[in-house]
Amino acid sequence: MMTRAELRRRQGQAAAMLKRAGLVVTQREVATIEAADCGLGDFERIGLGVLVYVNTERCCAKELALWPRQTFPEHRHPPVGAANPGKEETFRCRWGLVYLYVPGPRTRRPKARPPRGREATFTVGHEIVLRPGDQYTLPPDTPHWFQAGPNGAVVSEFSTTSLDELDVFTDPEIRRITKVLG
Amino acid sequence: MMTRAELRRRQGQAAAMLKRAGLVVTQREVATIEAADCGLGDFERIGLGVLVYVNTERCCAKELALWPRQTFPEHRHPPVGAANPGKEETFRCRWGLVYLYVPGPRTRRPKARPPRGREATFTVGHEIVLRPGDQYTLPPDTPHWFQAGPNGAVVSEFSTTSLDELDVFTDPEIRRITKVLG
Numbered sequence: 169m170m171t172r173a174e175l176r177r178r179q180g181q182a183a184a185m186l187k188r189a190g191l192v193v194t195q196r197e198v199a200t201i202e203a204a205d206c207g208l209g210d211f212e213r214i215g216l217g218v219l220v221y222v223n224t225e226r227c228c229a230k231e232l233a234l235w236p237r238q239t240f241p242e243h244r245h246p247p248v249g250a251a252n253p254g255k256e257e258t259f260r261c262r263w264g265l266v267y268l269y270v271p272g273p274r275t276r277r278p279k280a281r282p283p284r285g286r287e288a289t290f291t292v293g294h295e296i297v298l299r300p301g302d303q304y305t306l307p308p309d310t311p312h313w314f315q316a317g318p319n320g321a322v323v324s325e326f327s328t329t330s331l332d333e334l335d336v337f338t339d340p341e342i343r344r345i346t347k348v349l350g
Numbered sequence: 351m352m353t354r355a356e357l358r359r360r361q362g363q364a365a366a367m368l369k370r371a372g373l374v375v376t377q378r379e380v381a382t383i384e385a386a387d388c389g390l391g392d393f394e395r396i397g398l399g400v401l402v403y404v405n406t407e408r409c410c411a412k413e414l415a416l417w418p419r420q421t422f423p424e425h426r427h428p429p430v431g432a433a434n435p436g437k438e439e440t441f442r443c444r445w446g447l448v449y450l451y452v453p454g455p456r457t458r459r460p461k462a463r464p465p466r467g468r469e470a471t472f473t474v475g476h477e478i479v480l481r482p483g484d485q486y487t488l489p490p491d492t493p494h495w496f497q498a499g500p501n502g503a504v505v506s507e508f509s510t511t512s513l514d515e516l517d518v519f520t521d522p523e524i525r526r527i528t529k530v531l532g
Contacts, residue, residue, distance in 0.1 A: 190372020192445075192483040197483070221485060226409075227508060256408050260411075263374075301376040326409060326411035328408045328409050
């Protein structure tokens, strides 16, 4: 849950991050930025700012704004019906630094750590480091999580249709859709 | 047809345009930029620079670099088999100015004109003006063409799978795939 005042403050901060990354966003779009707190009420530690440019029945493009060391928890995009094997997504770092974790050999000295007290809900540990101009494509239904570096990050996401409310999080306490009060 | 030397020169120019628009592109990516001259050998007048970030069986993201007043000619993305109604695409202007023409009421005093001598192959005339932060989504199989403003333009394209070689151009002289010599 988040108050309307906090949402507006987060929208302003996310817009400033996008601007710093060289991206032009309209005022009308700023008011649509989502501040996802994963239902945990600890946004700067666990959450994500999201601007959806377009999300049709076939494809989607977003900008993600990550606060310094902010983590977005482990989840996957499951199949939806017979025709959709689940969301496929490409992350492209535009600004800052992001550590992405996917299935594969566990990285020995990872640059990011899961938030304290929630380690058991982070099961994949193969590290992909994304700096500006780097990108990585995730197949459907692949568990993944990510954390920004010390200055935060701005990441473009190119994907098939987003059905965020159907995402499956490893942590059963998480609620993908943030309720805004007032 | 284009020589390898001209292609390299165009790639460098396109990379400079993307950089000016605030976009970070790796050196390896610059070498993959396509300079599409539509087979007409008059690139700065009719053509397009294209950097493909990702193009899977499901979705695609590109950056388009347009030289000042450069036109990309009228075409559509037709259905491909029973399952694919044709490419759906969203254009988002990042830098500069672009005039996009789509079906609909003809704009009375359009800001762009088709290249001289080829007017008959430009049939749609409903003008959409895209400035930085503006975007427009085209349904599949919709004829469209576009021209940059006086300083050129950088445009992000978010879409379903790109099958450029299947595009249908109104002008039968056009060849979408540029042959590079040498």
